[in-house]
Amino acid sequence: MPTHTEQKLGWIGIGRMGYAMAERLAKGGCDLAVWNRTKSKAQPLAKHGAKVVNQLEELSGKDIVFVMVSTYDDVKEVVAKVGKPKMIVECSSISLEGSAELRKSLSAKGIEYLAAPVSGNAKVIKAGKLTFVVSGPQAAYAKARPYLDMMGAGSSYVGEGELSRIAKICHNVHLGVVIQSLCEITVLAEKAGMPRHAFLDFLNKSVMGSMFTRYKAPALVNLDFHVTFTPKLLRKDMDLGLDAGRRFEVPMPVAALTRDLLQQMIGHGMTEEDFSTLLLMQARASGIELKPENVQVGDGLAS
Numbered sequence: 001m002p003t004h005t006e007q008k009l010g011w012i013g014i015g016r017m018g019y020a021m022a023e024r025l026a027k028g029g030c031d032l033a034v035w036n037r038t039k040s041k042a043q044p045l046a047k048h049g050a051k052v053v054n055q056l057e058e059l060s061g062k063d064i065v066f067v068m069v070s071t072y073d074d075v076k077e078v079v080a081k082v083g084k085p086k087m088i089v090e091c092s093s094i095s096l097e098g099s100a101e102l103r104k105s106l107s108a109k110g111i112e113y114l115a116a117p118v119s120g121n122a123k124v125i126k127a128g129k130l131t132f133v134v135s136g137p138q139a140a141y142a143k144a145r146p147y148l149d150m151m152g153a154g155s156s157y158v159g160e161g162e163l164s165r166i167a168k169i170c171h172n173v174h175l176g177v178v179i180q181s182l183c184e185i186t187v188l189a190e191k192a193g194m195p196r197h198a199f200l201d202f203l204n205k206s207v208m209g210s211m212f213t214r215y216k217a218p219a220l221v222n223l224d225f226h227v228t229f230t231p232k233l234l235r236k237d238m239d240l241g242l243d244a245g246r247r248f249e250v251p252m253p254v255a256a257l258t259r260d261l262l263q264q265m266i267g268h269g270m271t272e273e274d275f276s277t278l279l280l281m282q283a284r285a286s287g288i289e290l291k292p293e294n295v296q297v298g299d300g301l302a303s
């Protein structure tokens with residue numbers, strides 16, 4: 001098993017997720033070089049020992065390069081310029097087809113490839129609870145696994161090829177449907193007369209509560225919509241799910257409806273805050289105006 005300083009690591013994409021993930025590797029003492037299109041966002045990682053590079057080509061020759069950007073087009077763009085690292089671990093949420101195309105082109109260049117999308121937002125990463133779902137050659141997984149472990153609560157290996165992509169797409173379709181449903185019932189409870197914090201306290205203690213519904217409670221109660229995940233990125237994932245549903249001939253009526261509700265919100269210009277602003281859409285459609293309750297509610301992430 002490699003020690004943390006043995007493997008030379010590279011990182012591409014220091015956005016909300018990439019920053020928090022790379023920060024855990026840097027703080028863990030890894031030999032890490034990072035690149036971000038907007039260099040200033042990566043700069044603070046230098047104080048944890050990461051080397052912030054100017055050119056993607058400087059990551060060529062690294063043992064493992066992690067990628068965390070936005071869409072498949074962005075992945076293609078950065079990977080085309082990275083030269084020849086020994087392995088690429090691609091963590092963005094992208095399609096099955098995109099991932100398969102990437103695997104083919106990397107294999108032709110003799111670069112090992114793992115598809116390793118994640119579950120959790122930046123706060124979840126800070127709490128050490130990020131999880132990965134991984135597919136690709138088992139030998140590559142064995143090499144990358146210690147670093148995946150350093151970034152969170154572990155990884156699930158689901159097999160060869162692009163299987164992890166479909167697992168992640170299913171996961172995020174569920175995320176979209178759950179947040180919409182949570183917003184509907186929270187507004188219903190409030191319109192019927194109870195404070196949101198009281199309703200969510202009950203829900204979150206019940207069998208229907210989850211890590212997700214708990215960590216969304218502060219946003220829904222106090223209307224703190226600092227972005228964790230944008231409506232447009234969630235729409236991308238709903239679209240990936242609906243595309244997969246068409247490809248595998250699986251009807252997805254609930255996902256389709258949720259995707260359109262999200263589209264409606266984006267059409268109203270609500271793009272810059274968190275995806276949980278679906279709550280405000282739901283309130284508007286119900287003829288009520290929500291106010292922050294200013295009640296301290298836990299996010300359930302402290303262990």
Ligand SMILES: NC(=O)c1ccc[n+]([C@@H]2O[C@H](COP(=O)([O-])OP(=O)(O)OC[C@H]3O[C@@H](n4cnc5c(N)ncnc54)[C@H](OP(=O)(O)O)[C@@H]3O)[C@@H](O)[C@H]2O)c1
Pocket residue numbers: 013014015016017018036037038041068069070071073074077078091092093094118119120121122228229230233
């Ligand atoms: N946020 C979440 O809760 C969450 C959870 C699980 C998975 N994901 C997935 O993780 C990925 C990243 O999400 P995020 O929330 O971290 O997004 P984000 O904050 O918007 O960060 C996107 C990152 O990608 C870079 N990027 C985008 N297009 C690029 C291009 N063409 N060339 C070079 N760099 C490019 C950005 O660089 P700049 O800084 O220069 O813009 C930034 O570093 C997405 O695929 C998302 O679906 C997100």
